[in-house]
Amino acid sequence: CALLASFCLYYYPSYEKDKDNFGIHIFEKFELLPKNSPLKSSPMVAASFLYAVVAVLALMWYFVRRSQHGFWVSYFCCYYEAMGAVALIPQLWMFHQDKRVSPLLSYFVVLTALNRFFTLCFWICYPRVFLWRYPDNRGVQMVSETLNLLILSDFLFYWARSKIRGDAEVIIGDSSQMV
Structure with missing residues (x-):
C-alpha cells in the first residue's frame, strides 16, 4: 500500500x-x-x-x-x-483527444498489441504442441485476443503510418488538419 x-x-x-x-x-x-x-x-x-x-x-x-x-x-x-x-480504451481516447502520441507511449501500446498477438499464436499452436490436449476455453480465448487486437488496430494503423513517414511522434487522424 x-x-x-x-x-x-x-x-x-x-x-x-x-x-x-x-x-x-x-x-x-x-x-x-x-x-x-x-x-x-x-x-x-x-x-x-x-x-x-x-x-x-x-x-x-x-x-x-x-x-x-x-x-x-x-x-x-x-x-x-x-x-x-x-483497459487501454481510456488511453486510446486520450490519444485521439491530443492527436499526437509520444514515442514512449506508442511503443507501450505496440508492445501490448504484440503481447496479444503472441498470446493468440499460442492458442492457435496449442493443439499442435500438445497433441492429445484441447482446453475447453481455447476458442473463447482466441476470440478474446482477436477482439483485443481489433480494439488496438486503429492505433496500430496510425503508428505504422507515422513510422513509414518518418514522424517522431504518432499522428492520429488526418495529418493535413494538423497545424
Missing part, C-alpha cells in the same frame, strides 16, 4: 487531468452529475463507470465462457479478461 502511494505521489505531476475525461462525457450527456459538486469532473467517477461496465461485461462473458470452477473463480477470470479488453 505504501509502495502504491509513493508511486502515485511521484508521478502525480505528470497526470493530465484536463485530458482524462473518458467516462465523464456520458454522465454529462445524460445530466447525471450534480452541478455544484466536486464529483463534477472527478476521475473517480469515470473510473467507477469503467469498473461498472467491466463488471457487466464480465457477467455477460461468464455466460459464454465455459469453466470447471465455481462461480467466483470463473467470474474473476471473466473480470480479468474483460478488464484486459477494456
